[in-house]
Amino acid sequence: MTQSHPHTEFTSRFAIGPVAAASMGTDELRHNFHIDDLFQPGRVSLTYTHYDRMIVGGAVPAAAPLPLEAIKPTGTKNFLDRRELIIVNIGGAGSVTANGETHQLQARDMLYLGMGSTDVSFASADEGALAKFYLLSAPAHHTHPNRLIRIGDAKRLDLGSKETCNERSIFQFIHADGVKTCQLVVGMTQLAPGSVWNTIPCHVHDRRMEAYLYFDLPETARVFHFMGEPDETRHLVMANEEAVLSPGWSIHSGAGTSNYAFIWAMAGDNVDYTDVDPVPLGELR
Numbered sequence: 001m002t003q004s005h006p007h008t009e010f011t012s013r014f015a016i017g018p019v020a021a022a023s024m025g026t027d028e029l030r031h032n033f034h035i036d037d038l039f040q041p042g043r044v045s046l047t048y049t050h051y052d053r054m055i056v057g058g059a060v061p062a063a064a065p066l067p068l069e070a071i072k073p074t075g076t077k078n079f080l081d082r083r084e085l086i087i088v089n090i091g092g093a094g095s096v097t098a099n100g101e102t103h104q105l106q107a108r109d110m111l112y113l114g115m116g117s118t119d120v121s122f123a124s125a126d127e128g129a130l131a132k133f134y135l136l137s138a139p140a141h142h143t144h145p146n147r148l149i150r151i152g153d154a155k156r157l158d159l160g161s162k163e164t165c166n167e168r169s170i171f172q173f174i175h176a177d178g179v180k181t182c183q184l185v186v187g188m189t190q191l192a193p194g195s196v197w198n199t200i201p202c203h204v205h206d207r208r209m210e211a212y213l214y215f216d217l218p219e220t221a222r223v224f225h226f227m228g229e230p231d232e233t234r235h236l237v238m239a240n241e242e243a244v245l246s247p248g249w250s251i252h253s254g255a256g257t258s259n260y261a262f263i264w265a266m267a268g269d270n271v272d273y274t275d276v277d278p279v280p281l282g283e284l285r
Contacts, residue, residue: 008069010046010057018249022232033227034236035243038213039091039132042066044122046135048073051209051247052183052267055083057135061094061122068120078118084140085113085120086173086186087133088263090215090241094124094131098146105131108151108188110173112181115140132241134213138267140182147179154187165255166197175273185266185273190216191259198262202253202284203276204230208268210246214238214254216261223256231285251279 016032024032035047038058044066046057055073059066070079079085087096089105096103098117105111113120124131154173160166172187173179185208189198214223217240227250228234236244238254246252248268 006069007042007066008044008046008071010048010071010073012073013047013049013245015050016247018229018232021228021234021250024234029234029236033245034238035245036239038134038243039241041130044068046071049209049245051245053139054209054211054265054267055135055137056211056243056245057137059122059133059135060091060130061124062130063127065097065121065123068122079120079137080113080115080117082115082139083137084115084144084182084184085117085135085137086184086265087111087113087135088186088188089131089133091132092124092126092129094122094133096133097121097123101146103148105133105148106150110149110154110186112144112147112149112174112179114144114146115182116143117146134263136184136186136211136265138183142182144180144182149173149179160195162192162194164197165195166200167192167195168198172273174271181271183267183271185271186263188261188263190261191256193259195259196256197254199253201278201281202226202251203278204249204251205266205276206248207270207275208266209248210252210264210266211243212246212252212254213241213243213263214260215241215263217256218258221256221258221260223254223260225254226251230279230283233284
């Protein structure tokens with residue numbers, strides 16, 4: 001289902017269980033879990049999911065600022081009346097205005113907007129290099145302060161090795177000692193040149209869903225994203241600036257034909273980054 005407002009279009013995705021997913025072919029898997037066309041100039045594009053009611057979206061302001069408009073699934077007058085929002089800029093310089101305050105975001109900066117924020121809009125600093133705002137929203141029960149986090153201020157973890165082709169840097173925007181949220185946990189992973197594997201060994205976390213956005217991928221390159229129950233895996237072929245939904249029962253891992261970056265976001269029962277159930281490689285099928 002696709003519906004639109006003057007500046008906004010949205011679709012809804014119902015939750016899919018592991019038995020149904022195991023019987024799906026490529027087209028069905030992509031229809032239910034893959035998200036493309038997130039970043040359209042002059043538009044806000046949203047996907048409302050029934051996985052912990054997460055909304056995944058993109059906003060690309062062009063000549064004029066773009067408002068964040070409420071959509072029917074939120075059931076509220078304003079988009080953030082009962083929600084929180086995280087915005088990550090993956091494009092040119094831009095700004096986000098909320099509650100009369102304007103925040104400047106360079107590439108890879110993140111802004112958190114708490115429940116109750118109003119008059120939210122997006123703008124690009126240069127029409128020749130448009131900002132691309134990746135949007136992640138989940139229901140909220142408490143208002144936390146709005147916070148801007150520069151990429152240089154994120155908590156950085158360097159993991160993996162060249163020998164295993166998974167040398168990578170993880171940037172945690174939201175963590176226990178940093179910005180407080182109700183349920184959103186968001187970070188970014190950058191693969192080093194020559195490394196292609198992410199989240200290997202993999203894991204599941206039944207208490208939280210997750211969404212991946214793959215970006216900084218060459219136009220001719222692809223990431224093979226692996227999903228499914230550990231003993232019943234499937235794959236989706238992902239191009240640059242495409243997203244994938246990962247239910248709590250599914251692994252979420254990938255290998256690219258070049259290095260790349262991706263933004264991971266979770267919503268669910270808790271905000272403990274380490275609350276996962278590891279899956280040894282020998283158990284994957």
